Amino acid sequence: MKNLLVVILLSIYPIIAPLKQDSDQPEQLDWNIHFKGKPDNNSPFYALTAMTWKYSYASTVYRNRVEIKLQNEISIDKTRSWVKLDKVKTEESRQNLLHHEQGHVDIQYILYLEADRVLKNRTYxxxxxxxxISDLANQISAYFxxxxxxxxxxxxHGSNHRMQERWDKIISDKMEESRAAGNSK
Structure with missing residues (x-):
């Protein structure tokens, strides 16, 4: 079986705009909905998922304390995300590739949870x-x-199924940990 190769393009831009995440679950990828971009024929990879993280905040100072009201959003850029489905011959291979790409979205969702928790619960x-705030956001961005x-x-890039299973567990555990930490505050 041919090795499937995929890559993630992360665009992480802290932008000052009122944005928020409405879902308590990561968005579930669909080839027909999320991959509208033109494939890069020079790329050795079969898919690319482009995502963004944006945050903004309003601050107030009261009695020498800073309080922030954070707005936080992650999104999938459908016009920059692409797939070469013609290169992926079997349905099983297509599902494996989509599963791998979903892992990238799930990691981005964990970034959202952690950014929300860390940026809101600091004394500035x-x-x-x-x-x-900018330094913390940059550290979070670099980590993820x-x-x-x-x-x-x-x-x-999803072709090592044993390691994919290992990472599925890492991602699942980290998401659960991030949710629990966010709920304890």
């Missing part, structure tokens, strides 16, 4: 809270960017 300095890259490398 009145003097430099904007820089502190590394996680996405490790996911692709270790699963060999």
């Amino acid at each position: 300095s009145v003097k430099n809270y904007k820089a502190q 960017d590394t996680m996405q890259k490790n996911y692709d490398e270790e699963t060999e």
Whole structure:
């Protein structure tokens, strides 16, 4: 069986705009809905899922304390996400590829949960809270960017089924942990 190769393109832009995530579950991928972009014929990969993370906040200072009201959103960029279904010959291979891509979306959802928890539950300095929030957001972004890259490398872009199963468990455990941590606050 040919090795299936996929890659994730992460676009993580902190943008100041009122945005929020409405779902308590990660969005479930569908080839016909989420992959509207033109495939890159020069790419060795069979699919690309483009996603964004955006956050904004309103701040108030009261009695020398900063409180923030965070708005946080993740989304799938359907016009930049693509798949080469003509290269994936069997239905089982298509499902395996979609499953791998779903792992990227699930990791992005964990980023959403963690960003929400971490950014909301900090004590910020009145003097430099904007820089502190920006630094934390950049750290969160870098952590999950590394996680996405490790996911692709270790699963060999979904073609190493043993490692894919291992990562499925890692992602599931991390999502459960993030939900529990968010609910305890």
